[in-house]
Amino acid sequence: MVMLGFPRRIIYNEDAPRALLELLSHRGSKAVLIVTDNRLVSASWFKDILEALSGSGIRYCVYSNVEPEPGMEVGDQVASAARKCGADAIIAVGGGSVIDAAKAGAVKLVNPSIRLDSIAPFVDLGLEGSRITLVAIPTTSGSGSDASYGIVLSRIGESGREKVAVGSYEVIPYASILDPSIPAGMPRSLTIATGVDVLAHSLESLVSTGSNPLSDALAVKAAEIVFTRLPRIVEDPGDLEARAEMHLAATMAGMAFTNSGLGLAHAIAHPLGARLGTHHGATVGVVLPHVVRFNYSNSQARAKYEYLKSILEAVAGLPRRETLVSHIEWLYDRIGQPYRISKLTGISREEYLEVSRIVAEEALRDPDIAFNPIIPTPEEIEGILRSMY
């Protein structure tokens, strides 16, 4: 069965406080829990959101303890804060980690005894029919978690911290509010890293074995926006017109991959980033062109890459280049995203080759690999990893 799921509302290119108030009054909300991380609470736009809530008479509480790659316990912590607050809405204000923590909290609020690692697409969570409204206000243009059915948390396993990724259509936020002035405050390095993550979501969704015409449409347009708008906002962080489109592209790519699947670049980037301690977006950005080159040998993937290439050249006005990989390398040179590991971290070749052997094994166990158009052998993954140095 092909079942597709999307947020009920996407509020695009709008002032977040105003959009949030309108949405909450429409839902009849009386009290909300804002879930965020402690770096964001001092931002002026964050204070504007709180002021707008105070002025409207909607009670609010703030849970600001979400760490990057939060542990499973965050679900109970958010749910407990929501219960204390008497919240009928949970508002996630942050990047992917914050939004995932809010999703886990919403599940635990309506279903305190559920084990978060037992969540699966057809397990009834009781969230959809509940009075709880889940709203995402993404602060980066990257993860797509505001539109996705995934929750990625972590736990301590036998070999250290491990990722727990689960999914349910019920955790797709009711609404995503996309205010371009919020990501405009991101540091340049985060704009680049989250932007190439959007490209990776688009290109992996496009050639995924789970792709379909609807996810393809979203993936192609999101990729086109990255190629044309990301260089603009890296050059001029205050270009709000380009920001607004990049912010929407992140959500579109999230809608694409949640309805198709990702692929080998993410399967490699997850363990590689964990081993090297590098940012997810920057890491998957390095891996992406090497995986696209590898996937070119699959005729269906090649046809889709070439389709996107023709749109970039004939519609978006980019110069003709040999392959889609050449376009990616051009983009990376323009924005300053490396496509070699040695440029991302100072790791020596010997140490990297050692790490590569472990990462190749771990990538084969990553659930995203199942959606890649070619299932590689361990030797092929090691070959890709070696060529990345």
Ligand SMILES: [Fe+2]
């Ligand atoms: Fe990603």
